[in-house]
Amino acid sequence: AREIRLASRPEGFPTVDDFQLAEAPVPTIGDGQLLVRNIVMSVDPYMRGRMNVGKSYVPPFEIGKALDGGAVGEVVASNAPGFEVGDTVLHFLGWREYGAVDAADAVKVDPEAAPVNAYLGVLGMPGMTAYAGLLDVAAFKEGDVVFVSGAAGAVGQVAGQVARLRGAKRVIGSAGSDEKVKYLVDDLGFDAAFNYRNGPVGELLAEAAPDGIDVYFDNVGGDHLEAAIDSLTMHGRVALCGAISNYNTKTPSGARNIGLAVGKRLTLRGFLVRDHEHLREQFAREVGGWIAEGKLRYQETVTEGLDRAPEAFIGMLRGENTGKALVRL
Ligand code: NDP
Missing domain, CATH: 3.90.180.10 (Medium-chain alcohol dehydrogenases, catalytic domain)
Structure with missing residues (x-):
């Protein structure tokens, strides 16, 4: 074998x-x-x-x-x-x-x-990560403006749609190609999306979210996290899910503007999906239902x-x- x-x-x-x-x-x-x-x-x-x-x-x-x-x-x-x-x-x-x-x-x-x-994927570990990260960790609530990085990936594509289906005011995604950006907006119903390779993330995010963001679902870390901290509103919440921009480098980049988190009273919370098993059934029911109804799509x-x-x-x-x-x- x-x-x-x-x-x-x-x-x-x-x-x-x-x-x-x-x-x-x-x-x-x-x-x-x-x-x-x-x-x-x-x-x-x-x-x-x-x-x-x-x-x-x-x-x-x-x-x-x-x-x-x-x-x-x-x-x-x-x-x-x-x-x-x-x-x-x-x-x-x-x-x-x-x-x-x-x-x-x-x-x-x-x-x-x-x-x-x-x-x-969508009904497994990554889907559950998206669900728990958004609802439990970032304490998402209806009317939030949500930014998801790595948005066209396994976790990101679910996180953004859960936010949309749970009544986000606006969902913004970032991804690494124009094709992915098109997928986010045209197929998944994101309100806005940008290709982070097209310019400084901070500028692209500010353009996509002129009034700021309430929740950041972070799959990427580095300059994405820094941009999100700039854009977060007072009492904004961040689910620190992953920092893939740092996984293959010996010189990880961080958020130099972390000091802003103080005055804005931000919550930045790391999590592992395995600690959120109490949501398992609710996740399977709700996300499974959305898929069956054709409301949540995935690749x-x-x-x-x-x-x-x-x-x-x-x-x-x-x-x-x-x-x-x-x-x-
Ligand atoms: P994805 O399906 O999102 O695949 C990884 C993606 O990361 C790539 O497709 C790529 O998309 C993006 N990427 C790679 N390098 C960079 C970079 N330098 N900057 C920005 N984006 C980059 O993977 P998953 O959905 O499985 O995982 C997403 C994140 O969630 C990871 O950080 C992972 O570690 C984390 N995770 C955390 C869990 C937890 O319990 N906390 C559980 C599961 C996952 P692009 O084309 O957009 O660059």
Whole structure:
């Protein structure tokens, strides 16, 4: 069975040479385990952090070992009560064809209720991140002006639409191409959007939000966060979701105007989606409902073949994806 291993720790942007496609025996399963044949796997920004040494909120990947991450697969053998051959499960042993998954780490999903890809995207971890970040962390309320960066990505495309559907006064998005900007406005119903490569973020944001913003959903950090702090209104709130502009650099940029947060009484709050499980059911119901009614739309960027997973991962870091970046095995 094929798997992708970490060959070396990337310096700056990863390259395909930091990965190795290897052959390993199909794993044998013990008590309480499932043998899962993967169908689709996720490539996510946080995986870049796990390629570095040092402690973070998830342990680092090990050189010479298979990577892991979110995946959906089919149970082909089961040593665990409650799981049967043919079940479809969401689990954490991606980057490989076959995984020996502890039943405790597997969640059954219904491939009839939604396409399997959705359990890694709009109805999965990124969708939940958007929902919890906006509602719980940024304490969004009806009538807020909301700015979302990384808006055409997996999390961003949901965050902006949840804001719109929950009654935002105005939703503004930023993304890295004119095509993505068009997608945000024409397909997702953002009120305004800009391509951050077209000029200083501060100026572009000020133009798109002349009266300022009440909430900033930050996927990017750096100059985006700085621009948002300038634009935030009194008592503005920021959900610090990620800082992808800093993931591949040794010289991270920060918000030099952070002092403004004092006088404006801003709230800047970091969060991890895993701490917001209490919203899980509400998220599934509300976002699932909007999708079924055609009110919330989404895209995915799917790369074919496990061997191309490193390319898909690097491409995602470079912004080649619109919506959730996935790999079909
Ligand atoms: P995306 O689908 O948004 O993919 C990453 C995107 O980041 C790219 O498509 C690219 O889009 C953008 N990007 C890359 N480099 C830069 C840069 N220098 N400046 C601005 N944008 C850049 O990924 P996700 O939706 O999965 O994740 C979005 C963010 O949310 C990440 O920061 C991630 O770490 C974070 N996250 C946090 C979680 C939490 O629990 N806190 C959980 C899940 C995700 P573009 O073309 O627009 O540049």
